[in-house]
Amino acid sequence: MAEFLFEILAEEIPAGVLPAAREELLSRATAAFAEARLGGRLAVHSTSRRLALVGEDMADHQRDAETEVTGPPVSIGYDADGAPTKAATGFARAHGIAVEDLRVASLPKGAYLVARKVTPGRPANEVIGEILPPLVEKMTFPRMMRWGDGTPEWIRPVHSVLALFDGLVIPMTLFGVESGRTTYGHRSLAPGRIVTMGVSDWLQKLRAAHVEPDVSVRRARLEDLSRALAAEVGGEPADDAALLDTWAHLVESPGVVRGSYDPAFLELPEEILVTSMREHQKMLPVRAGGQLAPHFLAVCDQTGDPKGLIARGNEWVTAARFSDARFFWDDDGKTRLEDRLPRLGKLQFQEVLGDYLKKTGRIQDLTEKLAARLGLSHLDGMLVRAARLVKADLVTDMVREFPDLQGVVGGLYARRDGEREEVWQALYDHYRPASADDGVPRGDVGGVVALADRLDTLTGLFGLGLAPTGSRDPYALRRATLGVVRILLDKKWRLDLPAACADAAALHSGLPRTKDELLPELSSFLLERLRFLLESKGHAPDTVAAVLTTACPDLADAAERVEAVEALRKEQDFGPLATAFKRMQNILEKAPDEGAELDPAKMTDDAERALALDYLQARGMLDDLVANHRYRDALSIMASLGPSLDLFFTEVLVMAEDPEVRANRIALLRSIRDQFVRVARFSEIRG
Amino acid sequence: MDLQTLILKLSAYWASKGCLLEQPWDVEVGAGTMHPATFLRVLGPEPWRAAYVQPSRRPTDGRYGANPFRLVKHQQYQVVLKPAPADVQDLYVESLVALGIDPKEHDLRFEEDNWESPTLGAWGVGWQVLLDGMEITQFTYFQQAGGIDLAPITAEITYGLERITMFLARRESVFDIEWAPGITYGEVRRQDEYEVSKYGFEVADTALWQMLFERFEAEAVRCLGAGLVLPAYDFALKCSHAFNILDARGAVSATDRVGVIRRVRELAVGCANAYVASRKTLGFPLLPKAPSGPAEDEAGNG
Numbered sequence: 001m002a003e004f005l006f007e008i009l010a011e012e013i014p015a016g017v018l019p020a021a022r023e024e025l026l027s028r029a030t031a032a033f034a035e036a037r038l039g040g041r042l043a044v045h046s047t048s049r050r051l052a053l054v055g056e057d058m059a060d061h062q063r064d065a066e067t068e069v070t071g072p073p074v075s076i077g078y079d080a081d082g083a084p085t086k087a088a089t090g091f092a093r094a095h096g097i098a099v100e101d102l103r104v105a106s107l108p109k110g111a112y113l114v115a116r117k118v119t120p121g122r123p124a125n126e127v128i129g130e131i132l133p134p135l136v137e138k139m140t141f142p143r144m145m146r147w148g149d150g151t152p153e154w155i156r157p158v159h160s161v162l163a164l165f166d167g168l169v170i171p172m173t174l175f176g177v178e179s180g181r182t183t184y185g186h187r188s189l190a191p192g193r194i195v196t197m198g199v200s201d202w203l204q205k206l207r208a209a210h211v212e213p214d215v216s217v218r219r220a221r222l223e224d225l226s227r228a229l230a231a232e233v234g235g236e237p238a239d240d241a242a243l244l245d246t247w248a249h250l251v252e253s254p255g256v257v258r259g260s261y262d263p264a265f266l267e268l269p270e271e272i273l274v275t276s277m278r279e280h281q282k283m284l285p286v287r288a289g290g291q292l293a294p295h296f297l298a299v300c301d302q303t304g305d306p307k308g309l310i311a312r313g314n315e316w317v318t319a320a321r322f323s324d325a326r327f328f329w330d331d332d333g334k335t336r337l338e339d340r341l342p343r344l345g346k347l348q349f350q351e352v353l354g355d356y357l358k359k360t361g362r363i364q365d366l367t368e369k370l371a372a373r374l375g376l377s378h379l380d381g382m383l384v385r386a387a388r389l390v391k392a393d394l395v396t397d398m399v400r401e402f403p404d405l406q407g408v409v410g411g412l413y414a415r416r417d418g419e420r421e422e423v424w425q426a427l428y429d430h431y432r433p434a435s436a437d438d439g440v441p442r443g444d445v446g447g448v449v450a451l452a453d454r455l456d457t458l459t460g461l462f463g464l465g466l467a468p469t470g471s472r473d474p475y476a477l478r479r480a481t482l483g484v485v486r487i488l489l490d491k492k493w494r495l496d497l498p499a500a501c502a503d504a505a506a507l508h509s510g511l512p513r514t515k516d517e518l519l520p521e522l523s524s525f526l527l528e529r530l531r532f533l534l535e536s537k538g539h540a541p542d543t544v545a546a547v548l549t550t551a552c553p554d555l556a557d558a559a560e561r562v563e564a565v566e567a568l569r570k571e572q573d574f575g576p577l578a579t580a581f582k583r584m585q586n587i588l589e590k591a592p593d594e595g596a597e598l599d600p601a602k603m604t605d606d607a608e609r610a611l612a613l614d615y616l617q618a619r620g621m622l623d624d625l626v627a628n629h630r631y632r633d634a635l636s637i638m639a640s641l642g643p644s645l646d647l648f649f650t651e652v653l654v655m656a657e658d659p660e661v662r663a664n665r666i667a668l669l670r671s672i673r674d675q676f677v678r679v680a681r682f683s684e685i686r687g
Numbered sequence: 688m689d690l691q692t693l694i695l696k697l698s699a700y701w702a703s704k705g706c707l708l709e710q711p712w713d714v715e716v717g718a719g720t721m722h723p724a725t726f727l728r729v730l731g732p733e734p735w736r737a738a739y740v741q742p743s744r745r746p747t748d749g750r751y752g753a754n755p756f757r758l759v760k761h762q763q764y765q766v767v768l769k770p771a772p773a774d775v776q777d778l779y780v781e782s783l784v785a786l787g788i789d790p791k792e793h794d795l796r797f798e799e800d801n802w803e804s805p806t807l808g809a810w811g812v813g814w815q816v817l818l819d820g821m822e823i824t825q826f827t828y829f830q831q832a833g834g835i836d837l838a839p840i841t842a843e844i845t846y847g848l849e850r851i852t853m854f855l856a857r858r859e860s861v862f863d864i865e866w867a868p869g870i871t872y873g874e875v876r877r878q879d880e881y882e883v884s885k886y887g888f889e890v891a892d893t894a895l896w897q898m899l900f901e902r903f904e905a906e907a908v909r910c911l912g913a914g915l916v917l918p919a920y921d922f923a924l925k926c927s928h929a930f931n932i933l934d935a936r937g938a939v940s941a942t943d944r945v946g947v948i949r950r951v952r953e954l955a956v957g958c959a960n961a962y963v964a965s966r967k968t969l970g971f972p973l974l975p976k977a978p979s980g981p982a983e984d985e986a987g988n989g
Contacts, residue, residue, distance in 0.1 A: 011776060011797070012796075012797035012798070012799075012814060014798075015798070016799065016801070048796075050798075119956050143801060143814035145828055145830060146828075146830060146837075146840055147771065147840050148770060148771070148773075148839065148840060149770065149838060149840075150836070150837060150838025150839055150840050151838075156812075157773070157828075159773070166775050187776075187780070187790075187795070188780070188790035188791055188793075188795055189791060235862050250796065250798065251796070255794070257794075281820060282819075291881070298820055300794035300796075300819075301794055301795070302793075302794050305794075307792060309792055309793055309819060310794045310819045310820075311821070312857075313793070313794075313819020313820055313821055313854070314819055314820035314821075315816065316819075316821070316857060316859075317819075317820045317821045318820075319859065320755070320756060320853075320859065323755060323756075323859070324754070324755075324756055324757075327750075327755075328752075343937070346937060348944075356797060409952060590871065648967055664762030
């Protein structure tokens with residue numbers, strides 16, 4: 001079997017686009033090769049300057065293609081003597097085959113003549129040479145660039161194209177560059193030309209030229225080096241898989257240096273040091289015994305650092321960055337957060353919704369309303385204080401320098417200003433959860449302020465008609481919504497969310513949309529996030545649907561109901577209950593609500609009386625259980641109604657002739673259904 | 688190495704690569720890109736290679752001379768190569784070798800960093816160049832300027848002179864580097880930094896600058912109407928500087944901001960279009976001369 005090698009050498013490709021580019025190149029090429037009947041297995045390689053495809057077990061020609069074309073019906077193709085007519089000979093000639101090679105196919109519409117044609121496969125290298133250029137040139141990147149005369153467009157300028165099929169050059173032109181069998185080594189360590197004969201030759205020569213084309217090999221090497229270098233100073237690298245992935249995409253020759261910084265910098269808050277290293281310098285902090293140690297690890301595109309120049313350079317940069325941070329820390333400290341508030345009036349939150357001082361005012365008002373709804377009014381003093389200061393760090397130099405630390409910086413400054421622990425922690429935590437694995441704000445003060453901030457943003461932007469659409473979510477409202485849901489669930493806060501949203505909406509002025517327009521839309525958006533969260537926790541989608549199709553003003557309560565149904569489903573079959581619920585639902589849909597009260601005296605059938613008896617007994621307990629959120633027990637009781645429901649449906653005709661009897665039976669079913677939907681709409685559950 | 692040696696070496700190197708040594712623009716600018724030798728010359732089909740130092744003012748970066756890394760006024764070494772030659776990265780690396788940096792012993796990386804200037808209606812794609820973890824250069828392939836899609840594409844290489852000197856001399860404060868042997872940057876500039884910071888943050892007369900913005904803008908428009916591209920562009924630059932002063936003084940509200948940036952961009956777009964039209968009328972004189980007469984006529988009539 002044959003092998004295939006394709007390498008594009010370009011100017012440095014952004015590390016951030018490489019994962020998607022690898023995926024796109026491999027999947028498009030795999031699909032195109034399959035469609036072209038080429039067979040073989042493809043793999044993708046990349047470095048900071050290369051994208052490559054390697055094919056194994058390739059056939060040297062395409063598989064022959066067979067096609068069938070339907071011609072005239074047999075009745076027209078042959079005359080009475082069975083000799084071919086002009087219609088048959090013409091059809092055969094048109095498809096380049098002899099008339100005796102036509103076959104007869106019986107189709108639904110009758111017997112027809114069919115021409116079967118075999119197109120012999122073409123040489124693989126010829127076909128690949130046609131497939132690849134348009135495929136590569138049509139790759140999409142978040143930000144494309146043009147170069148040279150301004151015509152070619154890709155992620156970065158392309159310098160050489162290597163394309164070999166079983167050792168022979170596949171002729172093609174990509175962005176005006178002719179393919180060949182040459183490439184080049186590492187930019188500074190071995191920049192010379194490399195002539196390759198095939199896949200293993202390419203790998204061997206690139207590695208000799210300080211280029212490791214396999215990203216997983218580079219990553220493993222970077223991780224090993226990091227551990228070893230950290231261990232030399234008695235520490236370990238901070239756990240950061242994402243940064244190691246980035247490192248692996250940033251280099252061709254995987255190298256790591258360790259540097260140190262003045263331990264005096266450890267007086268600065270760890271958050272600031274870590275962000276400076278990680279976000280600004282893409283460095284891994286070194287930790288020892290759970291604490292930051294005054295060392296860092298930095299990636300380099302090098303085989304080593306025998307003179308220590310690279311380590312010293314990185315140390316110098318780190319010291320410069322840390323001194324900068326210390327300058328901001330000290331300088332910002334001259335102005336208390338409290339005294340920064342007027343400057344929030346110059347920082348715009350949103351054109352219609354106003355500046356951050358206005359937003360602060362709304363957060364303060366909403367915080368108090370939320371506290372009242374949550375029974376947390378005893379925290380009002382701290383809530384008002386936290387809400388007042390919550391956005392003040394946006395006008396500090398530290399946040400301008402480290403935007404990712406907004407909130408955290410506010411918390412640290414508030415602590416320095418002598419604010420109470422609940423208050424500074426609330427500031428510190430109020431953007432949490434920042435991601436799926438992040439926790440919610442630690443305290444109740446932080447939780448309430450975080451909710452108020454998000455509900456203010458959500459109602460404001462929904463009120464402006466700026467709800468996310470498709471993949472467009474410029475204000476990160478999905479994350480804000482998920483934050484609301486996470487906080488309510490994790491804190492088990494029983495909040496009437498639609499009412500709280502109405503509170504928030506009432507604090508805005510000048511919104512083009514009315515509350516009646518925005519609140520239902522926001523509600524369903526919130527429930528959608530709740531559904532997403534519950535399903536991603538592993539709950540069955542039909543259980544989640546069964547609960548979320550009932551009224552769910554209180555999200556924590558809805559989540560508890562989902563958990564109860566899920567728990568009980570593991571123990572018993574909900575199929576019969578679902579069936580019984582569906583039957584009730586069907587009958588009630590057709591039956592008018594005559595508002596009849598359930599009246600035992602009007603019962604005529606034993607099965608009817610049995611059901612009513614069981615139901616009335618259950619209802620007394622259900623009220624109590626539901627009020628106390630004891631949904632598992634409530635569900636057991638509901639399930640216990642199953643047999644009497646079954647018997648009822650077998651023995652009793654609901655639509656009795658006597659209108660009073662009929663109305664009474666409908667009233668019985670309606671009462672039972674209404675009890676059930678306090679937990680879930682069981683008709684949604686699949687057996 | 689001291690600051691002026693760095694400038695001399697870069698100039699000698701880029702002059703040897705066919706760059707014309709331009710001089711700093713004499714109007715306040717925020718970056719070397721705003722010098723007409725970049726912003727205007729990247730437009731249209733004519734080839735261009737230039738290198739120059741450009742003192743750049745950023746009032747909001749002022750720290751009263753107290754921060755070891757921040758300056759209102761710093762100096763950029765700007766190189767523009769149009770069209771960008773295929774070996775432009777190699778040329779750049781060679782310039783570092785000319786400064787005594789051996790890439791085999793250091794870690795040299797090109798990390799994605801794209802550039803955008805809403806006030807100039809300009810953007811480009813490229814990298815920040817990291818030497819042993821330190822950002823020493825901004826490397827940009829210009830894609831658009833004054834709202835005009837560019838062809839051919841220019842490479843812009845911007846060296847941060849103070850930073851590179853600090854790095855090469857391993858000084859921890861910009862004020863400690865030597866400008867020339869025996870005299871430090873601090874001795875030359877520190878008091879300036881204090882004064883321009885104080886002016887920008889505390890003293891600048893906002894009513895005056897507001898008025899100047901309006902007048903400069905009107906004058907730019909008037910010049911454009913009279914077909915005077917460069918004077919119009921100078922007034923656009925002055926508008927941009929006025930905006931920066933007002934911004935540092937905290938006199939531009941967030942709402943105004945968008946509008947003011949748009950007004951400056953409109954001037955930049957007007958200048959860019961007028962410049963291309965003017966060069967076209969002149970027959971794009973820097974295009975390689977065609978060997979025969981008719982071709983020149985064609986260009987002249989174009």
